[in-house]
Amino acid sequence: MNRFRWIPAVVVVAMLAGCVPSFKEDTEVLKDTDETESVIETTIIPSMQLNDNYYRTLVPYKESASRGLVVSNLYTKYDIKEVEEGLMRLSQNVYDTDNYYFQEGQYLDTDTVKNWLARSNQNQDQSEELRGLNPPDVDANGTALDPVTRAQEAPIYLAHVIEQNYLVKTDDNKVKLGGISIGLALNSIYYYQKEQYGDTFEEPIPDTELEQKGKEIAEQVISRLRQRPELQDVPIVIGLFKQAANNSIVPGSYFSFSVSDKGQNALGDWQGINEKYVTFPMSSPEALYRDVNDSFLKFKQDIDEYFSNYTSVIGRGFYQNNTLRKLSIEVPIQFYGTTEIIGFTQYISGVIMQHLPVDVDIEVSITSINGAEALIIKERNEQEPFVHIYDY
Secondary structure: OOOOOOOHHHHHHHHOOOOOOOOOOOOEEEEEOOOOEEEEEEEEOOHHHHHHHOEEEEEOOOOOOOOOHHHHHOOOHHHHHHHHHHHHHHHHOOOOOOOEEEEOOOOHHHHHHHHHHEEOOOOOOOOHOOOOEEEEOOOOOOOOOOOOHHHHHHHOOOOEEEEEEEEEEOOOOEEEEEEEEEEEOOOEEEEEOOOOOEEEEEEOOOOHHHHHHHHHHHHHHHHHHHOOHHOOOEEEEEEEEOOOOOOOOOOOOOEEEEEEEEOOOOOOOOOOOEEEEEEEEEOOOHHHHHHHHHHHHHHHHHHHHHHEEEEEOOEEEEEOOOOOEEEEEEEEEOOHHHHHHHHHHHHHHHHHHHHOOOOOOEEEEEEEEEEEEEEEEEEOOOOOOOEOOOOO
């Protein structure tokens, strides 16, 4: 029998983490905020850690020094979310979640990031550390390239730079910087206009070219970061993120990362990342996705037979190393009665267990024009889902 409860939404957040967190006393420590002036502030290490996939975050929470730019620089809300979560996920290869604490980036401010995202000929009056990392849009004689030539030979590769800081606790009850991670969000498609207010055209950037340019930019970023005294003796992780198209309903993903060990001025070997988001159902699925796609179609067909007045069912699968890890499903509905929503939610809970893979984390969100109506969570290898009906 499915677990079915009316509970506050905050409890659902804890359930999503996959375990019951342990509650201990928070730890109060000191944090060096300005090494040159020895300014000290008190900060708190929270005791609660949802599970090993999450870093604890210091309190009070410090916002990124370049906060807000990610919204304007990336195409979709899916990329905005994944470029940060994916960087945190790959950072776990270097910074373990037991001994490192998360903080938003404090070293790359808004002006620095904006300067780095410019073309190299657009801010030549800046110091070498602040000049644009994207290719110039002029030829050797300084003549502006026409839009088509610019799109084919000098597109904007670097769309955004994300910074995350990872701190460690010292023996004298302080926390200090233990390492940083940098995400370089790269454009997979260059959008341009041949004339002002004209039609928008697309120029796809080949994967090999994108990877090559991304690695070249990463080397420049490492060189610039190592010029800062406070960043010379900490490891730096750099990940390359391929942004999805501007009309995509799934995010892009990180495809490669490298580490510059503390004290080193260059990056180490690059390591590939095999992660991908896909949409279900597919009309012509590759062999890798065929079984899951067939299961999703059966799931969708059962929903079609139960109710005819819903709009569509969309699934987003997250694959790691060619294995499905998570399946998120959105079911928008058009009916509003509470009993109808309860009945529909109970029915879907059973259909999940009947058709969808057992060894996959599954999340089903049922929504209407009023917002979220119900949430169903089925953790991998669990025998029954957890169901939550929102009580407004």
